[in-house]
Amino acid sequence: MTTPKARGYHHGDLREALVVSGRKLLEDKGIRGFTLRECARRAEVSHAAPAHHFASMDDLLAELVRRGFAELTASMKAEADRIEGEPAARLVGLGVGYMAFAAANPALFQLMFSREANRIESKHGDAGADGVRRLQAAVVDEVLAHASGEVRQRAADFAWATMHGFITLVLEGEIGGRDSSRALKTRGLAALAAMAETVVRSAR
Amino acid sequence: MTTPKARGYHHGDLREALVVSGRKLLEDKGIRGFTLRECARRAEVSHAAPAHHFASMDDLLAELVRRGFAELTASMKAEADRIEGEPAARLVGLGVGYMAFAAANPALFQLMFSREANRIESKHGDAGADGVRRLQAAVVDEVLAHASGEVRQRAADFAWATMHGFITLVLEGEIGGRDSSRALKTRGLAALAAMAETVVRSAR
DNA sequence: TTTGACCTCTTTTCATCGTCAAGATTGGTA
DNA sequence: TACCAATCTTGACGATGAAAAGAGGTCAAA
Numbered sequence: 200m201t202t203p204k205a206r207g208y209h210h211g212d213l214r215e216a217l218v219v220s221g222r223k224l225l226e227d228k229g230i231r232g233f234t235l236r237e238c239a240r241r242a243e244v245s246h247a248a249p250a251h252h253f254a255s256m257d258d259l260l261a262e263l264v265r266r267g268f269a270e271l272t273a274s275m276k277a278e279a280d281r282i283e284g285e286p287a288a289r290l291v292g293l294g295v296g297y298m299a300f301a302a303a304n305p306a307l308f309q310l311m312f313s314r315e316a317n318r319i320e321s322k323h324g325d326a327g328a329d330g331v332r333r334l335q336a337a338v339v340d341e342v343l344a345h346a347s348g349e350v351r352q353r354a355a356d357f358a359w360a361t362m363h364g365f366i367t368l369v370l371e372g373e374i375g376g377r378d379s380s381r382a383l384k385t386r387g388l389a390a391l392a393a394m395a396e397t398v399v400r401s402a403r
Numbered sequence: 404m405t406t407p408k409a410r411g412y413h414h415g416d417l418r419e420a421l422v423v424s425g426r427k428l429l430e431d432k433g434i435r436g437f438t439l440r441e442c443a444r445r446a447e448v449s450h451a452a453p454a455h456h457f458a459s460m461d462d463l464l465a466e467l468v469r470r471g472f473a474e475l476t477a478s479m480k481a482e483a484d485r486i487e488g489e490p491a492a493r494l495v496g497l498g499v500g501y502m503a504f505a506a507a508n509p510a511l512f513q514l515m516f517s518r519e520a521n522r523i524e525s526k527h528g529d530a531g532a533d534g535v536r537r538l539q540a541a542v543v544d545e546v547l548a549h550a551s552g553e554v555r556q557r558a559a560d561f562a563w564a565t566m567h568g569f570i571t572l573v574l575e576g577e578i579g580g581r582d583s584s585r586a587l588k589t590r591g592l593a594a595l596a597a598m599a600e601t602v603v604r605s606a607r
Numbered sequence: 608t609t610t611g612a613c614c615t616c617t618t619t620t621c622a623t624c625g626t627c628a629a630g631a632t633t634g635g636t637a
Numbered sequence: 638t639a640c641c642a643a644t645c646t647t648g649a650c651g652a653t654g655a656a657a658a659g660a661g662g663t664c665a666a667a
Contacts, residue, residue, distance in 0.1 A: 364568020
């Protein structure tokens with residue numbers, strides 16, 4: 200935590216400061232309002248300083264996406280781990296963690312799952328969603344331990360699609376536009392419960 | 404179809420030409436590569452000409468989004484209408500139409516359901532997804548004619564979330580990355596079938 | 608037919624953006 | 638201590654969205 204005046208010519212930890220201010224800026228102004236120069240201003244640094252830490256704007260965005268996926272999987276894992284009982288309940292837990300992260304970081308979440316993210320990542324060869332996929336596949340496999348690979352894959356498709364679709368539509372205002380946050384959580388849990396039930400049922 | 408040389412000082416139908424070239428550009432370069440000046444170039448017109456038809460870039464994008472929603476509902480309706488039998492089958496048909504539009508217009512589809520779209524539309528007060536919501540609510544109501552309002556709302560949430568989530572994840576490459584188009588359609592239909600079955604089952 | 612108002616398009620200008628090149632400053636190391 | 642590499646600043650370039658001002662074309666009223 201450097202106070203504004205406390206630094207001289209060198210910043211000290213500009214790379215980290217840019218990640219922080221960039222993330223804030225992304226949520227404030229959206230992807231189209233995201234500007235490298237504004238990131239620099241918020242970090243109280245000249246407009247060309249970021250170039251020494253990120254080769255381009257896409258490079259900074261790629262870092263934000265990378266960290267976003269790490270946090271997303273952590274959030275899912277945390278929610279799932281606090282549930283001891285049924286694997287199906289853990290599947291709901293994954294969804295709760297997924298939606299919690301998305302609700303807390305709507306713009307970043309959208310960026311992570313946008314075509315722009317693919318364009319950005321393709322230069323770096325990274326596929327950040329693999330952690331999410333693995334985490335979910337593992338829990339689905341618990342629920343459907345005795346099912347065929349195809350059934351399990353389709354159940355994983357279905358589970359991911361439901362939780363991703365629900366929170367995406369909520370963030371865009373298409374679902375629960377005037378609902379209270381409380382009521383919305385109830386609707387989300389209902390969707391997750393229906394999803395888990397469908398996955399369980401696909402066993403037979 | 405005006406040939407390049409066939410026009411004089413006036414374009415004739417620049418507004419429509421900008422919509423066409425803008426839509427193409429959006430799919431070619433993505434939302435972050437979308438440029439008013441490039442739209443103008445593709446319409447073979449000076450960079451300031453669009454201002455007389457669209458007050459700003461957001462204005463043009465809003466028009467693209469508006470038309471996108473009209474086409475999306477039309478595509479859903481067309482697929483649903485060709486199915487005569489069970490209401491549940493029509494629900495799957497809606498999903499097929501939904502995914503077909505999204506697959507044919509991936510960038511536009513993402514824009515329609517992005518936070519940027521909300522930002523853009525809020526200036527125009529338009530909520531383009533209402534047609535989709537109504538269409539789907541109607542079919543869900545057929546399937547669940549005797550259910551309570553809450554059950555029907557949750558079924559509608561669930562149905563929309565599943566089809567939206569699935570196609571969104573496909574477009575981003577998270578589902579079926581190396582699948583053939585044929586295999587992917589099968590996976591999509593499986594997800595839609597599971598969704599319809601769950602909706603039907605929620606009746607009791 | 609003439610005229611004049613109005614639309615459409617172009618040219619010019621301005622502030623801002625991403626990126627690059629060159630120079631200033633600093634901290635560590637030999 | 639003296640150098641060197643990393644860090645940051647300044648200045649420049651081309652591109653962009655938007656606004657202003659002027660040129661070209663259309664069309665209806667006189």
